[in-house]
Amino acid sequence: MNDFGARYVVDTNSLSQLGRPRRSSSFFRESARIPSEVLHEAQGFPDITTLRENAYPTTAAVLRWLVKVMATVPADDTALVDLYANRGNADPLVVACALNGQDEDSQYLDAPEWTVVTADNAVRAKAEEFGLRALSNAEFAALIDAAESNSPDAPP
Numbered sequence: 001m002n003d004f005g006a007r008y009v010v011d012t013n014s015l016s017q018l019g020r021p022r023r024s025s026s027f028f029r030e031s032a033r034i035p036s037e038v039l040h041e042a043q044g045f046p047d048i049t050t051l052r053e054n055a056y057p058t059t060a061a062v063l064r065w066l067v068k069v070m071a072t073v074p075a076d077d078t079a080l081v082d083l084y085a086n087r088g089n090a091d092p093l094v095v096a097c098a099l100n101g102q103d104e105d106s107q108y109l110d111a112p113e114w115t116v117v118t119a120d121n122a123v124r125a126k127a128e129e130f131g132l133r134a135l136s137n138a139e140f141a142a143l144i145d146a147a148e149s150n151s152p153d154a155p156p
Contacts, residue, residue: 005110008032008140009056009098011118012041012090017137018144020047027147029054032117035062035097037090056097065096065103069126079122091123098132 010032015023022028024047033056034042042048056062069092073080080091094116102114116127117140124134135143 005112006031007098007101007105007112007114008117008135009094009101009114010034010038010140011094011116011120011123012038013119014117014137014140015042015045015051017119018141022141022144023047023051025144025148027144033097033101035090035093037093041090056101058093059100061104062093062096062100065099066092069095069099069130072126072129080126091118091120092126094118094123095126095130095132098127099130102132 008031010018015034015038018028032054034051034054035056036058039048039052039055042051045051070081073092081089098114098116102111105111105114113133115133115135116123117135117137118124118127119137124136127134
């Protein structure tokens with residue numbers, strides 16, 4: 001499978017660390033999905049209008065996956081979500097969106113792989129706990145750079 005067949009669910013910290021040039025790349029526009037809550041957290045970004053084109057909406061199916069994700073988080077665990085500290089509001093939704101996308105695409109013979117992109121160790125761990133692939137921001141940036149350098153539009 002080539003990386004244009006993959007789907008990457010991107011966390012807020014990833015959006016900020018990738019920078020605007022990578023966020024506007026063909027690779028990002030074609031393969032990244034951004035949960036609606038991540039877009040809410042990124043509302044001050046100068047390219048928010050363009051980023052909204054990659055929105056992954058919070059549907060009833062996503063919320064069902066969110067319930068499953070949150071059911072695995074102990075009540076005293078604040079690594080993934082700490083609402084009192086206003087931390088991690090979108091984090092479980094990143095995992096839930098990737099699980100929902102994977103579930104919806106599982107009907108296809110050559111379904112894309114759904115991957116979570118984040119620098120947050122708790123999000124990475126939760127994604128991997130559910131069998132999802134997780135990439136760091138640097139790994140995803142390298143994929144974007146490689147795809148863009150191999151693009152027919154890339155300068156020689």
